[in-house]
Each structure stands twice: as C-alpha cells, then as structure tokens.
Amino acid sequence: MTTTTEAGVLAARFEETFGAAPDGVWQAPGRVNLIGEHTDYNEGFVLPFAIDKTARVALRLRDDSTVRLLSTFGGHGLVESGLAGLAPGSGSGWTRYPLGVAWALQEHGIEVPGFDLLLDSDVPSGAGLSSSHAIECAVISALNELTEARLGAEELVLATQRAENVFVGAPTGIMDQSASLRGAKGQAVFLDCRDQHVELVPFDAEAAGLVMLVIDTKVSHSHADGGYASRRASCELGAGLLGVTALRDVGVAALDDAAALLDPTTLRRVRHVVSENERVLQTVRTLANDGPAGIGALLDASHASMRDDFEISCPELDLAVDTSRANGAIGARMTGGGFGGSAIALTPVEHEQAVRDAVVRSFAEAGYTAPDIFTVTPAAGARRIA
Template sequence: MTTASPGNQQAPAASPQELSGRFEQEFGTAPHGVWQAPGRVNLIGEHTDYNEGFVLPFAIDRTARVAVALRQDDSIRMLSTYGDQGTVTTTLGALQPGTAKGWTKYPLGVVWALRERGIDVPGLDLLLDSNVPLGAGLSSSHAIECAVITALNELTGAGLEARDMVLATQRAENDFVGAPTGIMDQSASLRGAKGHAVFLDCRDQTVRLVPFETEPAGLVLLVIDTKVSHSHADGGYASRRASCELGAEVMGVKALRDLDVADLEEAGGLLDEVTFRRVRHVVTENDRVLQTVELLAGSGPGAIGPLLDASHASMRDDFEISCPELDLAVDTARAHGAIGARMTGGGFGGAAIALTPMDSVQTVSEAVAKAFAQAGFTAPDIFAVSPAAGAMRVG
C-alpha cells in the first residue's frame, strides 16, 4: 500500500481502495466509506480571520483521507498509515479537552464537538492517510478534521450544512485541541472548488468563489516548505490574538474588521507601539485581500504580485511572525523571477508561496535550495499547488 509520510512531501495519497483494504486488514471489517478533505494555501489574508475580516484561501490538491466504520459500542479505535504508534484506543466517555495526543486529537476533537452539539456519534474505527505536509502551514490538521466531520455528518445523518461543520470544527480546534484559530482553514477545506479561491467574510461566513487559475496566465504557484515546524497552540499565536483584541477594545470597535486604513493615524496615537503594529498589519491586510479579489476579477493573477510582497513585509515587520527561513525563501524567490512571494499560514515557521512564471520555476527552485544549503538550513521541499475541490466522499 502507498502511504504518505510526514517526511515525504511527494508521497501520493493512498487510493480509496487501498485505504479500504488496509482498514479491513487492521479492523477485521470493511469501512462504511472513505472521505477526503484537502489542505489549503492562503493566497492572502493572514491573521485576519479571528478579527472578523477577509481571507482568500484555496483548497489544494493534497488531501487527508479517512476510512470510517461506526461501531455498536462506545469504543474508538484509530490508526494512521504513517508513524509507528500503532492503534490508539479510547472511549466516548473518556473524551475530554486536553487529554488526546498527537494526530488523534483532531478526529477526537470532531467527535467531541459533534456530541457537544447533541449529535449522537457512536464509537467508531478510523484509518487516516494524508499527504498534506505536517507543520508546513498548509492546514494538515484541519484537513483531518474536515475529512472526519464530512464522514460523520453523513454516517450519523446529522444533516449539517457546510457553515455548521465549519463552526463545529472550529470548536474542536479552540476547545478540545486548545488552538485559538479562526474559521478560514475549515472554510477552504469544506467549501473549496477547483480553479477557484474562496473569498470568505469571517464575520458572517459569506463565501464567494473567485476564479484563480495560474496556468492560463503562464504562472505557477510554488509552495516552499521550510521544514520549520510550527504549532498554533503555542504562545506566539495566542499573544498576537490578545494584542488584536486589545487594539479593538481601545479603538472602541467590535473587531479590527471595523477599522480601515484611514483609522490608523488615530490608532497610532492611542495604542502602544507593539499593539499598534499588530493592528496595522490586520487593517492593511484586510485591504490587501479586497484589492487582490478585485485584481483577480479584472486583471488576473499576474497583477497580484506586489500585494503578496507587501503582505509578507507586514507579517515580518508589524506582526512579527516570520522567521529567517521564510524570509530567505521569499527574498530568494523574488530575486530569481517570482512576481510575488509571501509566507502563508499562521507563521513561526511553515511555508512560503511564490507566484512564479512557468519558465522560471526551475531557476527559482534551484536558487532557493542553494540559498538554504548555504545558510545551513534544512533542505526545503518545493512543489506546485493548484486550487482543488473541497471535502467529499471518495469511496
């Protein structure tokens, strides 16, 4: 069976048939189905989601797949195709926030969140396979959660709409996993569409699909996975969120979404320097998202490079969530032909994206790899992604 290893970004996902076969081998019965959900790249709009702002992610052609069978008792058995941890066993009664470890906290968080909503989720057996790179800022954890909730929504007959599944997985992240994330990642994974980015208003979950096809424009979107692992549950993410909440409180608004660029002069006189820079990033980033949507609708992807560059500078200098590896990836890609580049994801590691002319892909890739080697950094993984369909049943 083909398996996807966290350390092998090029490993293909197991086919639904392969996953079903492995499931039956491990658990002694056929699964009730196989479901998948994609990772995501955020084209632009970082740390705006929990500030009720705008984001523009897209689902990518790398997925988490789960084979699932419901049980007649309250036992939960889970196995992953990668790692050597073996089958993890627990019970519905043992599901409490903070008790799960490793990858299992994501499916268990979904089970917990659905039961908290009053949905009667029984025990289950689950086998996971994923080729979304772990810790790269491509939302591998949300891909797992979205695959699981899509499966359980169907198997239990819960009838949840996409927006309900978004909120349930957010609760799993916030209250079970302990990561204070917004709704962007789940929205991209559950509501993505091939050839489109997902323009999401995080205040009311309004979604508009925006055409984003690089190939007709002679472009490729490269992901540069720096191999610097990050964790949203650490203090860096939480402290940025606290700064944003403080800024909104001082400025007398419900969320930073309610400020625009013209309000920054007043904010500069009311806020301490660090809080002001955090606020300035969010306010200008919201503006960049709106500009990007407008340009994609009019001029196409070849026009958005400067906005990607400005977004990275803002995250590096104002929000301070970049790192030397991300800065080197962005600067090197730009210097060797990319028309725009930025870090993507929550920061403190993970991946950068570089919008690159097709005839410069090899040059950019080789230059970034060489620069990392010269700096003594771990060799990055560099690969292209394109907008893909959202979560679905595949077997």
C-alpha cells in the first residue's frame, strides 16, 4: 500500500474502534545502522539511516487523563491506563513505548492529556531494526504537534531516550531515535553523539549498482536484557580507569598504553569502541570520495570487532555474514545492539539472488530457523501522513 492508503486504512479502523476520527496519523521509520555499533552511549560517532519500514499511529486527544492503546497485530487487546499513575516500569510489551513517551513529556513539563491510539507497524520486532524507537518517535511526533509543545529534534531525541532508559529500563543511547526523527531519503545520518550534531551523507546504493540486504536471523533480542547493560557497564569502567569522560576521548594510538591499565575483557570492549569510532569516520570519508562501493572492507572489519572484541554476535549472525561475503556481497556485518537480530550485506545487484539463496541454504543445513531476507533503502524521517 502507499503511505496515503495506509494512513486512510488506519484512520478508518481507528474510527471503528474508538467511535471518532483520529486527530491525525503519524509515522516514523525503523533504522539500519550502516556502521558505528555501541559507540553512541560512549559519546562517539554513528552512521545509521532511516529505512522504508515504519511504525504508524492514529491518535486522538481526549478530554480526560485516560490513555487507551490498541495495535493491529494483537498481543494485548485494548489496554487502558491513567496518565497520573505512570511510573518507570509501567505497562508491558509494546505499550511501554507510547506510555514511556507520555511520561517523558510530562517529566519535561509538557501537559499531556489522555489519548486514544491505534498502532500499526511493519518494522520487524526483535530484528535489531529499532522497532521500539519507531513507535516512540511516531508517538512523540504526534504528541509534540497536538499539545503544541514545539520541541525541536534534539529535545525529542532526549525525551525518547529518557523514555527508553528510565521508563522502559533499556540503557540505550541516542542513535536509533536520531535516525528515525532526522533521517532523509537517500541519506545516511552522520551523528556526533556528544553534541547531537548531524550531517546528512549521501548513500545511494542503487546508483552504485548495489542493494542493501537485511538478513533477519529470527534470533530475538531485547535492549532491556542484561547483555547490553553489561557492555555499557564495561565501557563506563574502561573510561573511568583511563581517566576520560567517555571512550570517545580515547584514540587508537592510546590502546597500547591502555593494555597496562585494563583487564583483558575491558580492554577488548574499549578496543571495539575506539576502533569502531575510527571506522565510522573512515566510512564517511570513503562515501564522499568513492561512494558505497568503497566501504565493504570497513563493514567486514566492524563485524569482526563486534564478534571478537565486543562479543555481541551469535552463530546465526556470523553464518549470515560469512555466507553473504562468500557469495558476492562486498561487505557484511551484524547491525543493531547484538545478541541476535539482523545482519546487513551490501551486495551487487547481479549477486543478490545468489546471496539470498546461499544464506537460506546455509541456515537450513545448520538447522537454524529460516531467516527473513529483504532490501531496505534510506527513507524520510518521522512525519505526519494524514
């Protein structure tokens, strides 16, 4: 369906459910991180792009403090909550994300009335494509407009981060919501996570004869689980022992001296973040000089670092990456927080089918669940669509 058709269908279903038309329909995209993993909460650099898979919300303000939530994909049925009782840990499943946004806006001093909300989304859940942030960014875009809060992009990013960190309990950085809120068609978002400075970097794989394949391994992950938190704690420990504000302040040349100050595990964690920051900067330069065809080796090196130093890959992700490279991809890596989710494979158009077939075959031979494989392109950020 086109965006206009999707919005109309969702609005009609909203009216059937809640008995009145919505005040509008908003959408926000998921994201693929081209490179720069676990650098965001270390005040470093990332290079994600918004994708052409979105969360869409039809929303109508109420004249009381009740919130009613429903999704098109089942799960909880109609959920009702009072705004006055919202506190960290409230809600369950996907409802935590809109409730967390309402709570964060209240904490920011915005008067948020009750609202009815109907959610639809085609961002795969648990695939490392930031389905949760897509929901949050769609909701905060709607509430920012309807309450006339007039928060800028930087404030919206921080509010959604607070919703994730405090309300949901997931210790994420600012990359995902920055890509969803600030992305643009045909562009990657080069983000400095220390000061939120953004530059849009052309990333037109199609013009270079390439496609970006996403391989959803079907190994589900959650940022609220312990693996992500433990990696963040290791990074904070490393920064403290090295006497810096954040690992952003450690250069590659300093890693040899760091070995005398850090235990082997913390050293590996620090080495990933420091080298990954440098790979992001190299990727931005390479895209400017050589285009997408020049970044394959950087994607490969990023995956090796996440697999060996940060230890956030899994056998399914490694198989997807290795098989893609062996069958024609010019570069491949896991993307997202790790411990499951998706890999990306930058692939010449003429090798796309060979890569798809080989990955499906290799997963079957290994006895793994069949992966979902699809292409993504850089898309526009969060916006009102009806």
